[in-house]
Amino acid sequence: xxxxxxxxxxxxxxxxxxxxxxxxxxxxxxxxxxxxxxxxxxxxxxxxxxxxxxxxxxxxxxxxxxxxxxxxxxxxxxxxxxxxxxxxxxxxxxxxxxxxxxxxxxxxxxxxxxxxxxxxxxxxxxxxxxxxxxxxxxxxxxxxxxxxxxxxxxxxxxxxxxxxxxxxxxxxxxxxxxxxxxxxxxxxxxxxxxxxxxxxxxxxxxxxxxxxxxxxxxxxxxxxxxxxxxxxxxxxxxxxxxxxxxxxxxxxxxxxxxxxxxxxxxxxxxxxxxxxxxxxxxxxxxxxxxxxxxxxxxxxxxxxxxxxxxxxxxxxxxxxxxxxxxxxxxxxxxxxxxxxxxxxxxxxxxxxxxxxxxxxxxxxxxxxxxxxxxxxxxxxxxxxxxxxxxxxxxxxxxxxxxxxxxxxxxxxxxxxxxxxxxxxxxxxxxxxxxxxxxxxx
Numbered sequence: 319x320x321x322x323x324x325x326x327x328x329x330x331x332x333x334x335x336x337x338x339x340x341x342x343x344x345x346x347x348x349x350x351x352x353x354x355x356x357x358x359x360x361x362x363x364x365x366x367x368x369x370x371x372x373x374x375x376x377x378x379x380x381x382x383x384x385x386x387x388x389x390x391x392x393x394x395x396x397x398x399x400x401x402x403x404x405x406x407x408x409x410x411x412x413x414x415x416x417x418x419x420x421x422x423x424x425x426x427x428x429x430x431x432x433x434x435x436x437x438x439x440x441x442x443x444x445x446x447x448x449x450x451x452x453x454x455x456x457x458x459x460x461x462x463x464x465x466x467x468x469x470x471x472x473x474x475x476x477x478x479x480x481x482x483x484x485x486x487x488x489x490x491x492x493x494x495x496x497x498x499x500x501x502x503x504x505x506x507x508x509x510x511x512x513x514x515x516x517x518x519x520x521x522x523x524x525x526x527x528x529x530x531x532x533x534x535x536x537x538x539x540x541x542x543x544x545x546x547x548x549x550x551x552x553x554x555x556x557x558x559x560x561x562x563x564x565x566x567x568x569x570x571x572x573x574x575x576x577x578x579x580x581x582x583x584x585x586x587x588x589x590x591x592x593x594x595x596x597x598x599x600x601x602x603x604x605x606x607x608x609x610x611x612x613x614x615x616x617x618x619x620x621x622x623x624x625x626x627x628x629x630x631x632x633x634x635x636x637x638x639x640x641x642x643x644x645x646x647x648x649x650x651x652x653x654x655x656x657x658x659x660x661x662x663x664x665x666x667x668x669x670x671x672x673x674x675x676x677x678x679x680x681x682x683x684x685x686x687x688x689x690x691x692x693x694x695x696x697x698x699x700x701x702x703x704x705x706x707x708x709x710x711x712x713x714x715x716x717x718x719x720x721x722x723x724x725x726x727x728x729x730x731x732x733x734x735x736x737x738x739x740x741x742x743x744x745x746x747x748x749x750x751x752x753x754x755x756x757x758x759x
Contacts, residue, residue, distance in 0.1 A: 324371055324390055331397035332360060335404055342408045343416070349547055349556040351692045351712060352407040352685065358716035359400045363606070363663040366599030367393035370607075375596050383600075383607050392606050395674075399665045399681045406685020414689065417696040430746045431703050432505065432517075438738070439498045439521055445490040446528065452482060457533040461581055474658070476532045489734050491528045493710060496541055497735070499525040500548045501706035507552040508702075533581040535597070539570055544709050551705050602720035605662035608643050613670045616646070620671045626728040639670055639722070667722035680723060687726075688715060699743055707739050 339346055339353065346353050369375040371389045383389070450456065457472035477484065499521045506518040529537035546566055550558055575590040584590035613619065623637040644651070644658040651658050664684070668676030691711065698704050714732065726732075 320386060320390060321372075324386075324393065327397060328368060328393060331401060332364070335360075335400050338401070338404055338408070342404075342411070344404070344407065345557075347558055347560075349550055349558070349712070351715060352404070352688050354712045355688055355715050355718060356400055356404060358719040359396065359403065359663070361599065362602040362719035363665075364393065364396040364400060366601075366603045367396065370600055370603060375600050377592075377596055378600050378604055383604055385607075388607060388610055391610065392603060395665055395669075395677050396603075396606075396663065398678070399663070402678075402681035403685040403688070406682035406687075407689040408685075409682070410686040410689035410693075414693050417693050430749045431701055431742065432514075434742045434745060435498055435501050435703060436517060438494060438742075439502075439517070439524070442490050442495045442498065442524065445487060446495075446524070449487040449491055452480075456531055458531045461533055473532050473534065485730055489731055492537065493731055493735060494738070495521070495525045495528050496544060496713075497706045497710045499541070499706075500544055500709045501702050503545055503548050504552050504702040504705045507549065530577075533577075535574055535577045535581065538573060538577065540713055542566075542570055542573065544713055547709050547712060548705060551709070602661075602663060605640070605643060605660035606666045608647050608660065609639075609662055609666045609670055612643060612646060614673075617642075619673060622671055624667055624671060624722065625724040639667060661721045663720060664718045664723040664726075667724070684718065684723070691715070701746075703739065703742060707735065710735065 335356065336346060339356070344350060344353050346357070366375075367389055370378055370383055371386055371393070373379045373384065375383075453472075453476060455472045455475070457476055460472045475481075480487075499518070502514065502518040502521045505514040525541055526538065529541050546562075549562075550556060553559070571591075571594065574594045575584075575587055578584040578590035578593050579587075582590075582593065584593055620637055620639070624639040625636065627636050640659040640661040643660040643662075647660065648658060665677045665681065668680045695704070695708055695711070711732075715726070718726065
């Protein structure tokens with residue numbers, strides 16, 4: 319009976335969500351913050367419950383993810399989250415009004431902005447060199463020299479166990495680097511000349527290196543996806559080019575297979591492909607499974623203890639839930655000096671703090687937030703920089719499918735990105751007023 323119920327709800331919830339999106343004007347075939355986040359929630363927190371429920375993912379099944387009732391609960395809550403996020407966005411649309419997305423026809427190139435973007439590229443290079451100077455080893459070079467087994471500790475030191483303030487380095491060497499790549503890619507696609515081609519290739523090389531230097535699989539894939547979205551905005555008015563989706567997916571899969579073979583030690587293409595599917599569809603669901611087992615059976619409800627404490631203004635020390643779950647599930651890695659993390663879809667953090675009440679309520683406010691951010695972008699100057707930052711924001715909020723919610727409320731990365739973005743806009747406008755013209759206009 320439980321099998322039949324699972325299949326019914328697994329089929330019904332996505333269909334209902336798509337119908338509601340279509341009826342209310344959120345086209346699933348166009349680039350949009352609400353649609354992109356909903357798709358991410360489907361791919362990373364919902365779809366993978368199918369192979370987990372029926373035991374098709376042998377690796378996860380053998381490692382303990384084999385309780386059908388628990389997986390059924392996860393599917394229902396992930397489905398509820400998708401649906402209510404959409405309802406929250408619809409309510410925001412009623413309150414804030416209809417807006418237009420980022421339209422390529424209205425984007426104008428500005429030479430002052432390009433100069434400022436080049437300066438940002440230079441700054442990223444400087445920060446990257448400072449970051450690398452603080453490392454005793456680089457995971458990519460360790461893999462090339464000693465093989466995939468040598469990368470674990472180096473990867474940990476480059477991220478979770480970095481001795482300095484890693485978030486300051488990350489915002490430059492990953493986030494700003496990718497934004498510069500998206501911006502210069504847009505320039506290359508729409509205003510192709512030798513300068514724009516050089517800037518794009520230089521920024522692409524930088525972003526590719528930062529994406530693979532820690533031998534992680536995700537960063538390089540999301541860089542490619544970000545470039546595909548940029549292409550969609552530049553060449554197809556934000557409507558996904560269906561004919562180009564298949565070759566793009568093949569390219570992404572090939573990249574992941576190569577990464578698993580050389581970085582993770584997969585023996586052949588088939589085992590790498592199996593790992594890719596398992597990691598993509600179940601990798602963010604497995605932590606939820608352990609969250610539901612760990613709380614409240616092994617730890618009391620957190621009641622906000624997992625929330626960030628910026629500047630130590632709040633009277634608590636943050637409980638690092640993803641790291642705590644990782645240590646609980648894999649104590650052998652902690653014994654090896656590897657600091658791991660098990661982030662999960664945002665509703666799992668709300669469950670750990672406020673039980674099922676938090677799961678039922680918060681998705682509505684997330685949907686309202688997503689549409690509100692979309693509204694803010696509608697007022698920004700139509701330049702290639704807007705496209706680059708918008709693509710970054712899309713990829714930033716897709717992380718709701720595999721990370722906690724309150725990182726997006728006390729959002730360090732978004733604050734820094736927006737601050738720099740607005741600074742560039744203001745400097746550009748001031749210089750335009752002073753010179754009374756730009757090179758291209």
